[in-house]
Amino acid sequence: MPHLDEGTLHALLDGELDLTEVSEVQLHLGTCVACGSRLQEVKQVMAEADRLVAAVEPPAASPQPKPEPPRNQPPPRRTENSGNWEPAPLLLVPEDLEAQARRNRWARRVRWAAALAGVLVAGRVITSSMSPSHLELSERDLTAPSRPVPPPVVSPEESRRAEAPVVAQRGKPTRLSSPTRSAQIHKAAPKAEALKVEESTEPLADTASPDAQAGFAAAAAEDTVTAQDSQPLASQDTSDSTKKLELAAADERSRREDELATRRAAAQALAELDRERLRQRANAATAALPPVRSEPQPAAAESAPAPRTLEQRSQIYLRIGLDEAVKQLGGPAHVIEGMTPQFIGLIRGQQLPGANPRRPAVRVVYLDSRGRMILLDQQRVDSGATPGAEGNLRWTIGDVMVYLRGEPGPEVLRNLQARVR
Amino acid sequence: MTADLTQLFEQHYGSLVRMLYRRTGDRDRAEDLAQETFARAVAAPPNNPRPWLFAVALNLVREEGRRALRQGRRLELLRADEPKSQSPDEEFDRNERSASVRAALATLNDRDREALLLKAEGFNYDEIAATLGLSKGAIGTTLARARRRLVEAYRSDGRGKNAAS
Numbered sequence: 162m163p164h165l166d167e168g169t170l171h172a173l174l175d176g177e178l179d180l181t182e183v184s185e186v187q188l189h190l191g192t193c194v195a196c197g198s199r200l201q202e203v204k205q206v207m208a209e210a211d212r213l214v215a216a217v218e219p220p221a222a223s224p225q226p227k228p229e230p231p232r233n234q235p236p237p238r239r240t241e242n243s244g245n246w247e248p249a250p251l252l253l254v255p256e257d258l259e260a261q262a263r264r265n266r267w268a269r270r271v272r273w274a275a276a277l278a279g280v281l282v283a284g285r286v287i288t289s290s291m292s293p294s295h296l297e298l299s300e301r302d303l304t305a306p307s308r309p310v311p312p313p314v315v316s317p318e319e320s321r322r323a324e325a326p327v328v329a330q331r332g333k334p335t336r337l338s339s340p341t342r343s344a345q346i347h348k349a350a351p352k353a354e355a356l357k358v359e360e361s362t363e364p365l366a367d368t369a370s371p372d373a374q375a376g377f378a379a380a381a382a383e384d385t386v387t388a389q390d391s392q393p394l395a396s397q398d399t400s401d402s403t404k405k406l407e408l409a410a411a412d413e414r415s416r417r418e419d420e421l422a423t424r425r426a427a428a429q430a431l432a433e434l435d436r437e438r439l440r441q442r443a444n445a446a447t448a449a450l451p452p453v454r455s456e457p458q459p460a461a462a463e464s465a466p467a468p469r470t471l472e473q474r475s476q477i478y479l480r481i482g483l484d485e486a487v488k489q490l491g492g493p494a495h496v497i498e499g500m501t502p503q504f505i506g507l508i509r510g511q512q513l514p515g516a517n518p519r520r521p522a523v524r525v526v527y528l529d530s531r532g533r534m535i536l537l538d539q540q541r542v543d544s545g546a547t548p549g550a551e552g553n554l555r556w557t558i559g560d561v562m563v564y565l566r567g568e569p570g571p572e573v574l575r576n577l578q579a580r581v582r
Numbered sequence: 583m584t585a586d587l588t589q590l591f592e593q594h595y596g597s598l599v600r601m602l603y604r605r606t607g608d609r610d611r612a613e614d615l616a617q618e619t620f621a622r623a624v625a626a627p628p629n630n631p632r633p634w635l636f637a638v639a640l641n642l643v644r645e646e647g648r649r650a651l652r653q654g655r656r657l658e659l660l661r662a663d664e665p666k667s668q669s670p671d672e673e674f675d676r677n678e679r680s681a682s683v684r685a686a687l688a689t690l691n692d693r694d695r696e697a698l699l700l701k702a703e704g705f706n707y708d709e710i711a712a713t714l715g716l717s718k719g720a721i722g723t724t725l726a727r728a729r730r731r732l733v734e735a736y737r738s739d740g741r742g743k744n745a746a747s
Contacts, residue, residue, distance in 0.1 A: 217680050217683050
């Protein structure tokens with residue numbers, strides 16, 4: 162068989178030959194030293210060429226969204242400055258400072274106006290609900306036509322209870338039709354007496370007919386008037402003015418509290434508005450930044466370990482060439498005739514018995530036709546040293562201790578031992 | 583069709599850009615050409631996509647090279663804005679080595695260079711033959727020549743640099 166051409170050797174190493182071709186080539190390599198050495202050279206050239214090509218990597222793209230595949234139209238051409246297909250970044254333009262200040266002033270005024278209006282409305286509501294909206298009974302001229310006053314919410318029962326004292330005060334047994342007036346008068350009357358009257362009249366008023374009810378009311382009023390007449394007029398005036406003062410103080414207090422609460426609410430709203438604006442600006446600013454580069458996930462790597470390569474399985478720590486192997490062994494490296502080594506390497510911590518422990522062992526790694534790993538370990542024995550015991554697959558060739566082992570059975574290894582040269 | 587194209591894009595875009603970068607030495611051009619290639623795939627969906635995509639991309643490179651030659655300008659662009667993830671020394675060494683390899687690649691003829699780059703992207707001999715329009719039997723020889731010349735050119739370049747320095 163003629164020598165193998167370089168293309169065939171490359172095809173062999175690229176795994177592109179079929180089984181028949183591989184067996185023919187291996188047969189030839191087993192007998193042709195020249196082709197064997199050329200195969201080693203080709204291996205080195207291939208490895209170096211692959212390393213060189215792999216060294217030309219495109220510059221790592223900066224973290225960016227992956228480019229989109231083109232749709233049913235040609236892709237948009239990128240502009241000069243856009244190195245990638247990332248979306249156009251947000252352009253953050255500083256605002257006009259004067260306009261911003263004007264807006265702030267206007268917003269501040271509006272907020273103050275709103276707070277003031279709120280305080281006024283709240284004060285009016287509180288005043289109208291707490292202070293008496295009529296003259297006190299002592300100052301009031303009941304003969305004058307009453308002003309139309311919006312009727313407060315008073316139950317009919319309360320109205321009925323209040324009628325009696327009023328009628329008694331005026332000395333006329335006519336019923337007051339307005340429930341408002343009844344309620345006001347009821348407020349003004351001394352409470353203890355009125356309650357007495359109510360207690361005495363209530364059961365009857367509930368059950369009697371309107372005429373009878375009027376009669377009962379008149380009688381009750383007479384009793385009330387009698388009781389009122391017994392109190393001095395001066396004490397009634399004093400209690401009225403005290404009540405007025407108390408009401409005014411309470412009104413003032415509630416107004417202050419209300420104003421304070423309104424201011425507090427306005428301040429909170431303002432702070433919230435500021436926070437929201439800051440959030441929006443931060444979002445806008447961060448949206449323009451490139452996304453964070455995704456770090457490789459160690460957990461994922463741990464969960465899916467890469468399949469072990471032959472190099473890992475053979476436990477070599479450094480791949481070497483033939484020259485280096487010769488240097489380590491002080492002579493030619495031994496090989497299995499008719500087999501092509503996958504690679505040669507150095508192993509650590511597995512010195513052969515009797516060999517020089519300072520020198521690393523050379524391991525030649527083979528794969529048989531069934532993909533089983535075969536290891537041919539070799540280590541130099543110092544001159545004068547006693548080599549270790551030779552075993553079944555362990556022997557000495559010159560100054561080198563050789564040890565053949567591997568995944569095939571001992572029978573296969575013994576056959577291979579005969580081919581070690 | 584859209585799903586197929588998306589899948590095709592995800593599978594081959596990175597590899598195509600890498601091959602084009604090694605061929606042109608310019609990442610922007612490589613990305614442009616890859617996009618153009620996929621745009622053509624949209625217009626005429628290929629049956630055997632991988633060799634088709636790479637063949638179209640390499641044709642685009644050649645067309646572009648011819649056009650540039652006609653116009654009398656041939657620009658070898660080197661990006662200066664590569665991310666500085668390494669130390670300056672490492673970065674310098676990497677760029678130096680990459681430039682040397684690209685220079686060595688430039689000494690090969692088109693066929694050898696393209697066969698080598700396709701092999702580096704994991705193409706087998708059948709795919710390389712289909713992409714470059716060669717017979718499968720010629721690929722081993724082509725690759726052998728390409729690899730040897732690349733290594734020789736790189737070594738001689740290194741020697742030249744060493745001698746110069």
